[in-house]
Amino acid sequence: xxxxxxxxxxxxxxxxxxxxxxxxxxxxxxxxxxxxxxxxxxxxxxxxxxxxxxxxxxxxxxxxxxxxxxxxxxxxxxxxxxxxxxxxxxxxxxxxxxxxxxxxxxxxxxxxxxxxxxxxxxxxxxxxxxxxxxxxxxxxxxxxxxxxxxxxxxxxxxxxxxxxxxxxxxxxxxxxxxxxxxxxxxxxxxxxxxxxxxxxxxxxxxxxxxxxxxxxxxxxxxxxxxxxxxxxxxxxxxxxxxxx
Amino acid sequence: xxxxxxxxxxxxxxxxxxxxxxxxxxxxxxxxxxxxxxxxxxxxxxxxxxxxxxxxxxxxxxxxxxxxxxxxxxxxxxxxxxxxxxxxxxxxxxxxxxxxxxxxxxxxxxxxxxxxxxxxxxxxxxxxxxxxxxxxxxxxxxxxxxxxxxxxxxxxxxxxxxxxxxxxxxxxxxxxxxxxxxxxxxxxxxxxxxxxxxxxxxxxxxxxxxxxxxxxxxxxxxxxxxxxxxxxxxxxxxxxxxxx
Numbered sequence: 001x002x003x004x005x006x007x008x009x010x011x012x013x014x015x016x017x018x019x020x021x022x023x024x025x026x027x028x029x030x031x032x033x034x035x036x037x038x039x040x041x042x043x044x045x046x047x048x049x050x051x052x053x054x055x056x057x058x059x060x061x062x063x064x065x066x067x068x069x070x071x072x073x074x075x076x077x078x079x080x081x082x083x084x085x086x087x088x089x090x091x092x093x094x095x096x097x098x099x100x101x102x103x104x105x106x107x108x109x110x111x112x113x114x115x116x117x118x119x120x121x122x123x124x125x126x127x128x129x130x131x132x133x134x135x136x137x138x139x140x141x142x143x144x145x146x147x148x149x150x151x152x153x154x155x156x157x158x159x160x161x162x163x164x165x166x167x168x169x170x171x172x173x174x175x176x177x178x179x180x181x182x183x184x185x186x187x188x189x190x191x192x193x194x195x196x197x198x199x200x201x202x203x204x205x206x207x208x209x210x211x212x213x214x215x216x217x218x219x220x221x222x223x224x225x226x227x228x229x230x231x232x233x234x235x236x237x238x239x240x241x242x243x244x
Numbered sequence: 245x246x247x248x249x250x251x252x253x254x255x256x257x258x259x260x261x262x263x264x265x266x267x268x269x270x271x272x273x274x275x276x277x278x279x280x281x282x283x284x285x286x287x288x289x290x291x292x293x294x295x296x297x298x299x300x301x302x303x304x305x306x307x308x309x310x311x312x313x314x315x316x317x318x319x320x321x322x323x324x325x326x327x328x329x330x331x332x333x334x335x336x337x338x339x340x341x342x343x344x345x346x347x348x349x350x351x352x353x354x355x356x357x358x359x360x361x362x363x364x365x366x367x368x369x370x371x372x373x374x375x376x377x378x379x380x381x382x383x384x385x386x387x388x389x390x391x392x393x394x395x396x397x398x399x400x401x402x403x404x405x406x407x408x409x410x411x412x413x414x415x416x417x418x419x420x421x422x423x424x425x426x427x428x429x430x431x432x433x434x435x436x437x438x439x440x441x442x443x444x445x446x447x448x449x450x451x452x453x454x455x456x457x458x459x460x461x462x463x464x465x466x467x468x469x470x471x472x473x474x475x476x477x478x479x480x481x482x483x484x485x486x487x488x
Contacts, residue, residue, distance in 0.1 A: 009366040056367055080363060088366040119324060122253040122332040123300055123482075127367055238367075 001065050004075055005095040006031075008060040011086040013126045013235070018051045018060070027051075027087055031062070034082035035075075039068055048101045048242045049108065052194075054234035056127060059090065061242045063101040099244075107171065107189045107243040112200045112236045114182040128181065129236030135207030137177050140184075143206040144173035146216035147186070147199060154223035156199055157192030158231060166192060173199075185240065197232040205229065245309050248319055249339040250275075252304040255330040257370040257479070262295045262304075271295075271331055275306070278326035279319075283312055292345045292486045293352065296438075298478035300371060303334065305486045307345040343488075351415065351487040353431040354440045356480045358448070361424045372425065373480030379451030381421050384428075387450040388417035390460035391430070391443060398467035400443055401436035402475060410436060417443075426451075429484065441476040449473065 008031070016024035020032075032045050043064040051057060070078065072094030079089045098104075115121050115128040116135050150169040157166060170188040177183075184203060186196050202219060205211040219227045252275070260268035264276075276289050287308040295301060314322070316338030323333045342348075359365050359372040360379050394413040401410060414432040421427075428447060430440050446463060449455040463471045 011367045011369075058367065076363065085364070085369050086366050088363050088369075090361075090363055117334075119320065119332050119334055120329070122330050123255045123302065123371055125255075125329050125332075 001067055001097075002072065003063060003065055003095045003097050003099055004072055004092055005099060005101070006062045006064075006075065006079075006092050007090040008062060009058050009088045009090055010056060010060065011126065012051060012054050012056045014086060016053045017055065018047050018049070018057075027060075028062075030083060030087055031079065031089075034079045035064070035066075037082045038078045039066065039070065041066055041068065046101045048105050049191075049239065051239055052234050052237075054126075055237045055239070056235075057239040059241050060239055061101045061105070061244075063095060063099055104244050105242055107187060108191065108239065109185060109187040109241040109243075110191070110196045111238045111240040112184045112186070112196060112232070113238070114184070114200075114204070114236060115180055116182055117180045124181075126235050127238070129233050131204055131207075133208050135182060135204065136209065137175060137182060137207065139209075139213055140182075140203045140207040141175045143203055143211075143213035143216045144175055144184075146214065146220070147173045151220050152223060153192055153195055153220065155219050155225055155228040156195045157225070158194040158198075159225075161193050163192060168192065168195070175203075187241075194231045197234070197237060198228050198230075200232045200236070201229045204232070245311055245341075246316065247307060247309050247339045247341050247343055248316055248336055249343060249345070250306045250308075250319065250323075250336050251334040252306060253302050253332045253334055254300060254304065255370065256295060256298050256300045258330060260297045261299065262291050262293070262301075271304075272306075274327060274331055275323065275333075278323045279308070279310075281326045282322045283310065283314065285310055285312065290345045292349050293435075293483065295483055296478050296481075298370075299481045299483070300479075301483040303485050304483055305345045305349070305488075307339060307343060348488050349486055351431060351433050352435065352483065353429060353485040353487075354435070355482045355484045356428045356430070356440060356444045356476070357482070358426040358428070358444075358480060359424055360426055368425075370479055371482070373477050375448055375451075377452050379426060379448065380453065381419060381426060381451065383453075383457055384426075384447045384451040385419045387447055387455075387457035387460050388419055388428075390458065390464070391417045395464050396467060397436055397439055397464065399463050399469055399472040400439045401469070402438040402442075403469075405437050407436060412436065412439070419447075431485075438475045441478070441481060442472050442474075444476045444480070445473045448476070 048061040075092035113128045154166040172187045292305040319336035357372045398410040
């Protein structure tokens with residue numbers, strides 16, 4: 001029995017997220033189907049994380065066990081041959097038998113892309129979120145610092161999935177301006193449901209002058225979901241990297 | 245009579261280029277249709293340039309004359325309301341009556357995006373061209389210099405459209421590496437049919453070690469279309485800027 005680790009890029013626009021669901025196109029289902037087509041085996045593909053409908057990934061990690069003589073690095077090509085163009089296996093390799101894409105994961109980096117101008121992008125419309133009001137990136141960068149460290153992020157999650165603790169450690173939050181695009185990179189040991197998209201909403205309000213940078217600390221301390229405001233739309237979000 | 249100048253972004257993936265044609269979706273036809281829907285007037289939209297099927301643009305310029313009381317800057321919003329999401333008017337303004345998007349144009353910048361790795365991109369599949377062989381960007385940068393200046397680019401055009409002269413001036417060719425993407429920016433006073441895509445093909449051969457950087461000069465001097473090789477695919481190409 002081999003344990004195969006895949007690194008995957010996907011455009012989430014046309015999928016109801018990673019996780020298999022009845023009557024919905026999902027990334028997990030597409031890849032399991034492709035593996036079945038090429039190897040004849042039904043595998044249970046373990047993803048590093050759920051991602052929501054419309055969310056993208058550039059280096060998503062998944063793993064699966066398989067009885068097969070195919071060398072680990074060959075899976076890239078044989079699976080890609082059976083996948084739609086919006087899902088691509090970047091690499092495949094045989095991993096240690098105890099490697100588990102979800103439980104072995106020690107951290108992740110997400111990137112949220114904002115387009116800050118008056119009109120949406122024609123070319124990047126599915127991988128950026130339009131904010132028409134002028135954003136002050138320096139203020140946002142200052143606000144980013146308040147997220148760093150270990151905090152109870154109760155205010156920054158959508159209820160629904162049960163978690164043992166709402167304490168998470170954020171390693172880094174950095175912001176980059178590239179022409180009219182603003183990219184927010186968030187790295188941490190783990191994330192609550194919708195956490196990044198709620199954090200981005202707070203940063204946007206700081207950028208618009210509706211909140212002060214130090215209000216981030218107050219919102220975290222309040223543990224009050226209502227204070228953190230809306231969940232920003234999925235198309236701006238991309239799972240960028242996963243650490244083991 | 246007003247002369248309105250539009251700046252337009254479009255994702256060329258689902259269009260047979262800019263120029264109106266029978267039985268084909270084109271960017272020009274979509275915008276003329278949107279103007280008709282909002283103003284009731286049939287206008288003749290003049291584009292700065294033809295673009296081929298699958299080629300994109302971020303700051304394409306077009307102009308049209310119209311009898312209308314609508315202020316110049318309002319056209320952005322009213323036309324966008326009637327356009328599909330892969331075409332966006334970035335801005336509109338009233339121009340001098342003698343402004344002509346094509347004849348007044350003094351130069352253009354194109355950008356060609358190469359993805360240099362083993363597998364295609366899921367997210368950027370429609371706006372990058374995959375080159376699997378490792379490219380030496382330093383060699384390509386050296387080769388870029390040979391394109392600069394005023395030359396007869398007879399070797400770098402696809403026959404078909406008649407032109408008075410095949411002499412063009414290239415102001416700049418620069419190359420940027422961003423992770424696995426390589427972007428080639430070409431600025432000049434004008435371009436022959438397929439010229440940029442043929443230039444990029446030569447640069448890729450230099451990057452693969454199939455040609456020496458100084459071979460660019462020899463190919464230009466030869467005026468021999470066969471020596472310049474293939475036209476690279478359209479999805480990597482974007483009309484980036486137009487000068488007046």
